[in-house]
Amino acid sequence: MQVQPMAAEKLSQAAPQADAAIAIDDVTLRFVTPDGHMMTAIRDFTMTVARGEFACVVGPTGCGKSTTLNLVTGLLRPTTGNVRVMGNPVTDISRDIGFVFQADALFPWRSVIDNVAAGPLYRGTPKAQAYDRARDWIARVGLGRFEKHYPHQLSGGMRKRVALAQTFINQPKILLMDEPFSALDMQTRTAMQDELLGLWSEQKSSVVFVTHDLEEAVALADKVYVLTAGPGTVKSVYRIDLPRPRVMADIRYDPNFVEIAKVIWNDLREEVQLGQSRTLQTGH
Ligand SMILES: Nc1ncnc2c1ncn2[C@@H]1O[C@H](COP(=O)(O)OP(=O)(O)OP(=O)(O)O)[C@@H](O)[C@H]1O
Structure with a gap:
């Protein structure tokens, strides 16, 4: 196990890799x-x-965490500097990018299967094929019995599973996640983290996951x-060398995990305290 600020602790000074x-x-x-x-x-923000x-x-x-994601989607443009996705300058919202945010992005008036099939249908997949793929993804996230349900008939965790199926069915090369599990209870959250890692390791998307929860980040x-x-x-940037596959319910008790989280927290704590003192001074 190695915990170390990466060579370029000042990554803002390092040019990102072209590929x-x-x-x-x-x-x-x-x-x-x-x-x-x-x-x-x-400001002066560099990330690869x-x-x-x-x-x-x-x-x-x-x-500026959400702002960073919005730069990758193309919803926001930099005042100075460059953003490239898959080697190309960001000019538009890319089909290669999938999102999962804190709020559900499900259509409330559509059933689970209609929600999951929506992406492929929008991209021109023939209807029968889109629905076959949707069924497959719904089964993968463990909701096979709930295809006909509507979002309001599901728990928060189930809706999140639908959101993952809805996103992964499009096989995004890049997955942007903004506190996707923060509204869930601990148990459901752990299950969803496992689900996400399983799907990610199959698809090998590149993920940017924003969270307030340092332990979630390290895990x-x-x-x-x-x-x-x-x-x-x-x-600073830390490489997490914990072995994979990781099991979320267990990893928190791994002494290496605890050590890594402690090191990063020492770094983060200063910024959190600074942020809090500014909020107290300015009221926002
Ligand atoms: N469209 C906008 N116009 C003006 N200011 C904005 C806009 N969007 C974001 N900001 C400001 O930019 C800063 C960064 O916002 P951002 O939402 O990226 O932060 P964050 O780290 O995601 O916050 P949180 O952890 O609270 O979700 C904030 O001060 C916010 O008020």
Whole structure:
């Protein structure tokens, strides 16, 4: 087991690899606030996610984690710097990208199978084939008996399984996840983390997973990015060398896991405290 800030602890100074799945190169993003001031959301931000890599991003509230994901989707454009996905500059919302966010993105008026088949149908897959694939994915996430149910008839964990099936059926090369499991109880959350790792290891997507939960980050990731209090930049990057496959219910008791989490928390704590003191001073 090795825990170490990666060679480029100051990754913001290092050029991302050309063939990376995601390459955010020295990006600064400024917004005009509602009262007309400029505010910097992220600054001098450099991040590289290799193909097939699972990267987690942790940082204090408001430090720019969601903004980072929005740069990858193309919903936001950098003020300065470059963002490349699969080697190409981001110009539009890419079909290669799948999302799972905290809120459900399910259509409430559609049954489970109609929700899961929606992506392939939208992409032009013939109906019979789209529904066959949807059935297969619903079975994979353990909801075979619930194809005809509507989202309001499912628990939060079941809806999240539908969301994973809905996302993975499109075989995204890149998966962006913004606190996807934070609303779930601990047990369901653990099950969903296992589910996610299983699906990811089959499909080998490149993942960026944003979370407030450092233990979740360490348990899931190949690499953990720690961001500074806003305006966010990369404070340090840790490679997590815990062996795979990982079993979420067990990994938290692994002494190596505990040690890694402690080291990263020492780093993150300063930023969280800084973020909190700013919130107290400014009220937001
Ligand atoms: N469209 C926007 N216009 C102006 N400011 C914005 C906009 N979107 C985000 N911001 C600001 O950018 C900063 C970063 O926001 P972001 O949502 O990325 O943070 P975060 O780290 O994801 O926060 P949290 O952990 O609370 O979800 C915040 O100060 C936020 O108020």
